[in-house]
Amino acid sequence: MVRKVTKISAELIAAKPKLRVAAYCRVSTDSDEQLVSLEAQKTHYESFIKANPEWELAGIYYDEGITGTKKEKRTELLRMLKDCEQRKIDFIVTKSISRFARNTTDCLELVRKLTDLGVFIYFEKENINTQSMDSELMLTILSSLAESESISISENNKWSIQKRFQNGTYKLSYPPYGYDYLDGEMVVNEELAAIVKRIFAEALSGKGTHKIADGLKNDGIPSRRKANWTATTVRGILCNERYTGDVILQKTYTDEHFNRHYNYGEKDQYLIKKHHEAIISHEEFEAVGKLLNQRGKEKGIEKGNSKYQNRYTLSGKIKCSECGSTFKRRIQGNGNNKYIAWCCSKHIYDISGCSMRSIRDDVIQQAFITMINKLIFGHKFILKPLLQSLKAVNYSDNLFEIQTLESRIEENAERSQVLIGLMTKGYLEPALFNAQNNELRKEAALLKEQKEALSRSVNGEMTVTTEVEQLFKHVSKAEPIDSFEENLFERYVERIVVYSQVEIAFKMKCGITLKERMVI
Template sequence: MRKITKIEANRPDPFANPKLRVAAYCRVSTDSDEQLESLKAQTTHYEKHIKANPEWEYLGVYYDEGISGTKKENREGLQKLISDCENKKIDLIVTKSISRFARNTTDCLEMVRRLVEIGVFIYFEKENINTQSMESELMLSILSSLAESESTSISENNKWAVQKRFQNGTFKISYPPYGYENIDGQMVVNKEQAEMVKYIFSQALAGKGTGKIANALNNRNIPSKRGGKWSGTTIRGILVNEKYVGDALLQKTYTDSNFNRRTNYGEKNKYFIQDHHEAIISREDFEKAALILEQRAREKGIEKRNSKYQNRYSFSSKIICSECGGTFKRRIHSTGKIRYVAWTCNTHLTHKEECSMLFIRDKDIKNAFITMMNKLIFGKDFILKPLLNKLKIMSKSGNLSKIETLEKQIESNRKQQDLLVSLMAKKYLEPALFNKEKNELQM
């Protein structure tokens, strides 16, 4: 009788099909308890679902909580997922639906194409779509357009509800400024922070600049509203915020049709509520601080809605750092009893580790400028006149008018696209027709 002994394999079969490395993606749009419970349930579901398939290898669940799906740039979990795909760590992504993955048609198609190019595919459970077996992008484009329209419709409904609360005075400020906190929907004074607000106003009324006030707070290790460092801009924001006298100006910002947050310079209605909550600063001190800021702005030649210095110094905002791309700031330097003017990179002043560019004396910059101007004047026949002739030829050829025409056409297309989205949200258009018209506009 022959004796047979089995010798176990000690290395994998090179001809066996490797398991697909699979990850899941989940998203909830708010950070409420109910939504977070839903996120937890989804995470558990996908872990069991992926592990149950013997041909799949579970690589975890990527998720975003309390984030809108209209902009992919705002979702850290999604960005991490895309990054791991590009690093060849993932073969397949499983997600609940197109609307959970992206509510923006352009973003959805861009991400799908980007992943397909590197050999990573997505399976949408609700729509039963696998990008690996798709013959065309038409169905995905239509479905993602519906998701975008749904998002637009929800956004418009939310805006309408907020507008109504603005009008009847029932709007609740969910994220109050420094010095206040939200308790049961009401703005209540935070006593510890309120003392710092009073300190900021007292220092401003004493003649200190916003930058010096910020430095003083940073030196005392006092955190800002978000726990970070103070800056002159943050201090100025406090000094001009009407909420510190107990008033509330609503709709200072708004979201445009492309879901971008913009400052309201009169494009939308504003709503002013006097004595909305408890004040921290008296109206007299608030008005005095406003006058001081206006006087400083006039002295520095700063125009409203323009952060650049206009007339104070010849080189203000005109010297660009070759190392970091920042602008240079004029400062007074001193060596013993000798004082002199120098220009230093703003980035180097605040974060030396980010830019090592040293200062340049004012007289050296002026000498270099004069030398360059003299060279241009001396070589005007070789440099300036040929350049002027080329500019004249460009103008005569109608290039500038063509550019203006194209810009007008682009603006017209954008308005038509906004109209299409609005009609789709109101269900006046069929999805297929909406998608066809939108694609033509994009082309």
């Protein structure tokens, strides 16, 4: 009897399905440096997951600019849980328990929920895989430690800050406008101090904060970080007691739930007199304070009121190419022929100082419509080559170096917390504590400086790439527009530069500048 043998091709054998693995990342602030750090984490997990032939990348979920103590505020974490419920994820990797959740209850609740769904988690730092655990004991202990660590760090920091408040050694996070730091001390910057004196003098003469800000802008005087002078900025200077040489510490505080509040008497405040050299006398400061309070009562304006916020889409966005001033909104014409126009603020106050004429609001809007429609029709020739060249840049080496520096900064912070803990419990002599703490601070400052320098170099290009990509996605799918869309303008345009009554340029947030001729 001849046996019949049938060959089964290897291709017909069902291959073992790959494990769909997702990664979760989180940073606690939304600063540029932290966002680059987030990008470093994302790059790490992409490589980590793709390096395993039995895994396939199911997505990278990341929350930025939020605290790890409140899961309800982490939208990406909640989205990841939803995807797990929809059977899109089999396994999750994350850096540590403290990154995943700093609250024991939340951590266990999330782990149990995922386990019920058949989804397990790998915590890199602790080397824990919830799939291989016989019980929740170890996770309970470690998550409790993470929660305790969060509280302990906060309490130790508070203790350290309180001590510095009490003995007058607390260093302000940054000196106010008009001062510099020199060898750890606040010293007067004579050039900027003259501006502060001018602001107080003009306020005492009866000028409002808006007029003071306009005068500073028109005279081309730089503000802190080269930002625009505003009424709010001026008011902040006029209400800052530090210009008298005194300092009030603990104006705000953090509660046990990690929420920040203004201190209205819930915590002690500390007044340090003659902390540094004064720019303004106490008499001037108090006189200005009375004027501001009186003017506020007369107008019925409370602190923090939004009365003076920009009310129009183009407010603060139009710049003069001739003098650099901001354009202001005006109603021009007479009777039935009135129309909205934008005028150079310097030209308004001094025609000889700037010759730029006003431009109509509807003409600007039409130029924007034309510009967007050109991008919609020609995005393949305008944006696509730019996007391809930006994406070709490889940041992996820099991102790896940033991640290495981050790890070293974390280790330094952990050593610092141990040191503070030993000091608070009386196990360490003050002299030894100060010596070791100073060394750690020097090391932390150097590491932070290196990381920030590297982050700034990477962040600029990454931001441009993201903005170009977002604009490309929009215009590649959008239909031509026939009316001005405020949301579209605010999303993609950083500012408008006016060259003449017939030519303006739209400086886009992605870095490109597009000129348009206007039809009057």
